[in-house]
Amino acid sequence: MSDDARQLGAVNTVVLADRRRVGHNTDWSGFLESFRRGLPGAAIGTVLQLGAGGAGAAVAQATLRQGVGRLLLFDVDVGQSKALAGALNSRAGRDFAAAVTDVAAAMAVADGVINATPVGMDAHPGLPLDGGLLKGHHWVADIVYFPIETALLALARSRGCRVLDGGGMAVFQAAGAFRLFTGLEPDTERMLARFRASLRAA
Numbered sequence: 499m500s501d502d503a504r505q506l507g508a509v510n511t512v513v514l515a516d517r518r519r520v521g522h523n524t525d526w527s528g529f530l531e532s533f534r535r536g537l538p539g540a541a542i543g544t545v546l547q548l549g550a551g552g553a554g555a556a557v558a559q560a561t562l563r564q565g566v567g568r569l570l571l572f573d574v575d576v577g578q579s580k581a582l583a584g585a586l587n588s589r590a591g592r593d594f595a596a597a598v599t600d601v602a603a604a605m606a607v608a609d610g611v612i613n614a615t616p617v618g619m620d621a622h623p624g625l626p627l628d629g630g631l632l633k634g635h636h637w638v639a640d641i642v643y644f645p646i647e648t649a650l651l652a653l654a655r656s657r658g659c660r661v662l663d664g665g666g667m668a669v670f671q672a673a674g675a676f677r678l679f680t681g682l683e684p685d686t687e688r689m690l691a692r693f694r695a696s697l698r699a700a
Contacts, residue, residue, distance in 0.1 A: 502526065505589060506559055508552040511675040524674030525556035525667070530563055532666025533639065540637045540660065541609035543567045546601070548626045549614035550579040553641055557614045558586055562594060569595040570604045601627050610637035618648035625649055634658035643668045646697050669693050 499521040503509045509521030533540075545566050547558060550573035561569050569586065573579040579597035586595040598604045605611065605627070617626040619642050627650075632638065638654035643664035651661045673684040 502559070505585070506552075506555045508555055510556075510671065511678055513678050522675075522678055523556055524671040524678070525553060526559040526563070527674050528669070528671030529557050529641065529667045530560035531670040533560065533564060533662065536662040536666055537610075537637055537639065537660055544570065544608050546570045546572065546598075546604045546608040546611045547614055548572050548601075548611065548617075550575070550582040550597075551614070554614035555582055555585075557612055557641060558582060558595065559589075561612070562586060562590055566594075570598045570608065571595055572598050572601055572604065602631055605631040605633075605636070608636065610639065613638075613640045613642065613648075613650055616642070618642040618645075618650050620644055623649065625653065629653050632657050632659060637661070640664050641667050665693055665697070666690070 499509060500523070503521045503523040506523050506526065508523055510525050511522040513520045513522065542564060545561055547554060547561065547569060550571050554573070558569060558571065571579040571583050576597060576599060583595040583597045587593060613626045615626050616622045617624055618640060632654055634657050637660040638650060639662040640648050640651055641664040642648050646663050646665055651663055654661045669686065669689050673686050673689060676684045
């Protein structure tokens with residue numbers, strides 16, 4: 499495994515070369531690029547992340563690389579969020595992440611919230627948190643892209659929040675995989691345009 503995949507404990511891309519199979523993770527870099535493009539200048543002093551599974555581990559790594567000051571992790575599996583927080587703190591060399599159980603208290607101090615759970619997908623409709631906790635000063639990012647406009651993002655828009663859908667992460671993780679497979683630089687603007695067009699046609 500690559501260093502990133504080993505640290506995250508999750509692989510989404512396998513490169514076959516020289517009779518070897520090497521696992522990589524491009525989810526974290528995909529989310530990071532999407533966040534930088536889609537929410538420039540967003541306050542990142544304290545961020546609440548919902549979900550600490552495989553995708554959550556990748557997104558959390560992206561927040562660390564982005565320079566988030568404090569990451570609050572909530573997961574229905576408290577042990578999972580505690581384990582991820584511990585791993586992140588070890589990599590950061592500081593008190594960066596903390597597992598939380600009180601979402602309301604976390605939202606009261608958070609600049610923004612990231613949904614890294616399946617809630618909001620076509621097969622798992624609904625909101626991943628109490629909608630009443632969303633205020634206009636929050637930004638909201640979702641990794642779900644089917645549908646591209648989740649119930650969470652629709653509600654956040656109605657409250658005046660800046661929002662980021664999951665399409666960018668999907669495209670940029672694919673671009674990262676393309677680089678690994680081919681050694682070539684993908685045309686990400688063309689990929690984004692095609693992705694959006696396919697959603698409109700669906």
